[in-house]
Amino acid sequence: MLPPAVATVIDCQTDNKLRTLADIRLLIKEHEGSVTPTTYLFEKKGRIVFREKDGVGVEEVLEEVLEAGALDVIENSEGKVVVFTETNETKATAQALASSLGLEIDETDIIWDPTEDTKVELEEEEVAERLGRFLEELQEISGVQGVYMNIAQGSIDDTLWSELQSRIIA
Numbered sequence: 001m002l003p004p005a006v007a008t009v010i011d012c013q014t015d016n017k018l019r020t021l022a023d024i025r026l027l028i029k030e031h032e033g034s035v036t037p038t039t040y041l042f043e044k045k046g047r048i049v050f051r052e053k054d055g056v057g058v059e060e061v062l063e064e065v066l067e068a069g070a071l072d073v074i075e076n077s078e079g080k081v082v083v084f085t086e087t088n089e090t091k092a093t094a095q096a097l098a099s100s101l102g103l104e105i106d107e108t109d110i111i112w113d114p115t116e117d118t119k120v121e122l123e124e125e126e127v128a129e130r131l132g133r134f135l136e137e138l139q140e141i142s143g144v145q146g147v148y149m150n151i152a153q154g155s156i157d158d159t160l161w162s163e164l165q166s167r168i169i170a
Helices: 017-030 058-066 087-101 124-136 157-166
Strands: 008-012 040-050 072-076 079-087 107-114 144-149
Touching: 008 017, 017 124, 040 087, 058 072, 058 079, 058 087, 079 087, 087 107, 107 144, 124 144, 124 157
Parallel strands: none
Antiparallel strands: 008 144, 040 079, 040 107, 072 079
């Protein structure tokens, strides 16, 4: 947990678990946070990102995606169709949808998606800048594969929000 009550999940893959854990704990402490369970504030989901294709958006794929058993479908800021699934159905759903929709898969992965009612709105630029510094330093720790936070834009500037979002490894 980082101030102001921002839950963070950090996925790591390392050959030296103790060193990586010690480095992350120290960084969290330096940023006035605490190491505590936070995964209950998130849902583990499968995510499928399809390559952008002219004329294909959420509306064109919605019916077929829902019939395939997906949880949700959105269009990201880059115009790509993103489908969320149950974790154990990610690969099968990705292959079925790619085949039936004629879309290429850009990436598939398992993510920690913050639940809507636990998101913390960032109201102060100073808080967003501190979180940005934390994320920047976290990227320097070897083995960090993914970082998930339960943050929402709130009233901070769009540019600052975009910069913060770009530092989150997901």
